[in-house]
Amino acid sequence: MDEFKIPKSHPRYHSLLIREKLVEGFKKGMVVPEGLIAHGRGEAFDYLLGEKTHEFAIASIKATIASLLLAKSPIISVNGNLAALAGEQIVELSNLLEVPIEVNLFYRTEERIRVIERYLKDLGARNVLGSDCKKTFIPGLESSRGIVCLNGIYSADFVLLGIEDGDRTEALRRMGKKVAAIDLNPFSRTAQMANITIIDEATRALSKAIEVAKEFKKLERDELENIVKNYDNRRVLSEAFKTILQRLEDAKRRGLLISFSTHSITK
Numbered sequence: 001m002d003e004f005k006i007p008k009s010h011p012r013y014h015s016l017l018i019r020e021k022l023v024e025g026f027k028k029g030m031v032v033p034e035g036l037i038a039h040g041r042g043e044a045f046d047y048l049l050g051e052k053t054h055e056f057a058i059a060s061i062k063a064t065i066a067s068l069l070l071a072k073s074p075i076i077s078v079n080g081n082l083a084a085l086a087g088e089q090i091v092e093l094s095n096l097l098e099v100p101i102e103v104n105l106f107y108r109t110e111e112r113i114r115v116i117e118r119y120l121k122d123l124g125a126r127n128v129l130g131s132d133c134k135k136t137f138i139p140g141l142e143s144s145r146g147i148v149c150l151n152g153i154y155s156a157d158f159v160l161l162g163i164e165d166g167d168r169t170e171a172l173r174r175m176g177k178k179v180a181a182i183d184l185n186p187f188s189r190t191a192q193m194a195n196i197t198i199i200d201e202a203t204r205a206l207s208k209a210i211e212v213a214k215e216f217k218k219l220e221r222d223e224l225e226n227i228v229k230n231y232d233n234r235r236v237l238s239e240a241f242k243t244i245l246q247r248l249e250d251a252k253r254r255g256l257l258i259s260f261s262t263h264s265i266t267k
């Protein structure tokens with residue numbers, strides 16, 4: 001039988017294509033089963049947000065690229081999901097801005113680190129840390145979850161990460177680092193803890209980030225500083241919540257929401 005191909009006419013074509021990439025990553029040993037489940041949480045929020053890159057996400061992407069260009073030792077922290085979904089974009093961004101990548105895993109095994117490292121290098125990454133570095137720990141993160149490279153995440157002043165859990169973001173913030181996080185869920189601890197929250201799907205956000213990076217490489221330092229100074233993360237989070245509310249209002253207008261009294265729920 002022929003291999004099943006997602007028809008381009010399918011209304012969820014892009015979403016299904018992204019799922020396939022993740023499943024491919026799983027088969028290659030980059031993604032863990034828990035990562036497949038975490039993706040579902042992201043998809044639900046993408047659906048609620050209308051599956052597009054909103055203006056508020058573009059503002060966060062611009063602040064992130066300006067910060068990466070201004071930072072003394074920036075780094076892109078990559079896990080299995082991020083590598084499987086957006087490996088190409090990460091490698092292009094890393095090479096374009098000369099920002100190193102560190103493979104850093106919640107469910108860490110040295111084997112999985114090496115598989116992801118190899119995958120990124122095969123895509124053309126010039127500077128990837130992970131297996132062959134001097135290791136140390138992020139204070140406050142127990143066991144292997146906290147292992148990082150001394151010359152990578154540990155000494156970075158700015159970290160771009162995505163599809164991460166809140167503990168790591170919180171621990172990095174406690175170390176005094178600035179964190180930009182790609183996360184579709186504006187309620188998540190990561191979204192709330194990050195200095196810059198990019199509320200967008202990771203592949204879309206990083207494709208946009210490449211466009212912005214090409215443009216911002218031509219800017220002067222004071223222009224980049226102004227972009228960072230004028231950025232307001234609370235406003236971005238608030239815009240994301242407003243968008244979800246708006247989408248629910250639209251559903252109500254279309255008669256999809258029936259009214260009921262709260263009394264009937266609490267009874």
Ligand code: ATP
Pocket residue numbers: 038039040041042043045085162163164165166167182183184185187188189190191200201202203
């Ligand atoms: P937190 O600990 O920050 O509250 P969490 O427990 O939801 O978050 P995880 O279970 O590790 O953390 O999930 C990773 C996060 O990444 C989720 O918030 C999910 O919405 C988000 N996410 C999943 N897939 C994508 C994607 N493709 N693009 C952007 N964000 C995603």
